[in-house]
Amino acid sequence: MKYSKDFVAASTTPLILSILKLxxxxxxxxxxxxxxxxxxxxxxxxxxxxxxxxxxxxxLFIEAVWGxxxxxxxxxxxxxxxxxxxxxxxxxxxWQQLNxxxxxxxxxxxx
Amino acid sequence: xxxxxxxxxxxxxxxxxxxxWCELVLSSDSIKNKNIDELKDHLYCQIESFLEQGQSPxxxxxQAISKMGxxxxxxxxxxxxxxxxxxLCAFEYxxxxxxxxxxxxxxxxxxxxxxxxxxxxxxxxxxxxxNQQAMSVxxxxxxxxxxxxxxxxxxxSATKEYRCIKNKLIKWFx
Numbered sequence: 001m002k003y004s005k006d007f008v009a010a011s012t013t014p015l016i017l018s019i020l021k022l023x024x025x026x027x028x029x030x031x032x033x034x035x036x037x038x039x040x041x042x043x044x045x046x047x048x049x050x051x052x053x054x055x056x057x058x059x060l061f062i063e064a065v066w067g068x069x070x071x072x073x074x075x076x077x078x079x080x081x082x083x084x085x086x087x088x089x090x091x092x093x094x095w096q097q098l099n100x101x102x103x104x105x106x107x108x109x110x111x
Numbered sequence: 112x113x114x115x116x117x118x119x120x121x122x123x124x125x126x127x128x129x130x131x132w133c134e135l136v137l138s139s140d141s142i143k144n145k146n147i148d149e150l151k152d153h154l155y156c157q158i159e160s161f162l163e164q165g166q167s168p169x170x171x172x173x174q175a176i177s178k179m180g181x182x183x184x185x186x187x188x189x190x191x192x193x194x195x196x197x198x199l200c201a202f203e204y205x206x207x208x209x210x211x212x213x214x215x216x217x218x219x220x221x222x223x224x225x226x227x228x229x230x231x232x233x234x235x236x237x238x239x240x241x242n243q244q245a246m247s248v249x250x251x252x253x254x255x256x257x258x259x260x261x262x263x264x265x266x267x268s269a270t271k272e273y274r275c276i277k278n279k280l281i282k283w284f285x
Contacts, residue, residue, distance in 0.1 A: 046157070047184065074151075075149075
């Protein structure tokens, strides 16, 4: 199944926040994790993630810290801030509501 | 667009190629120095994963940069985070990325510039209407400037045109 561009765009923020909820991470690892949990269905263009991360950082949902990789390279790690946790809760509720709505409507049609 | 390290397999220098790519990315206005280290780390992560799959450094590098996307598109994504002033400048003079598809932009630029010049001439003539030298100011300064502007727009890219006008102005007033 191929996801539409709009769907991918709408789902990036909740996915990024959910991943960072599990612990700090960095760009490449986030893309790999999304690829893994979607079983290769959701593929993000490499370049698109960083501007989104920077926007979330500006909104104070996440915080960036410079660190080092295992091989000693400069690496920027992101971690979730309290505001980000609140946003994640809100987004989860929204998506669950949408899911309930869609299920209800599908059920009505079947009857 | 600049070609990146097209040398043969044996003398392929991975670090130099990555450095070259970074410089190409930095030449776009939207991606600043502080962001390049992050992209560089990403590129190396991707290259390492391809190397682990047994690919040659050159092939790994090529695939990694193609996964990263065209530099223009990358710059576009970053440009969404720019300030209003930056966007205004990019609208008026174009970004480095615009050079690739220049012909489509030139006509709209000519129209924009013409409107600006017309407004400038009208405003000036209203301001100095009573002055005896009003006509000569319009015909010897503003009109030639306007023509040079529009002609150079057709010949060169938007940024070059801006530089050309600036140089001319400096020459005239020095």
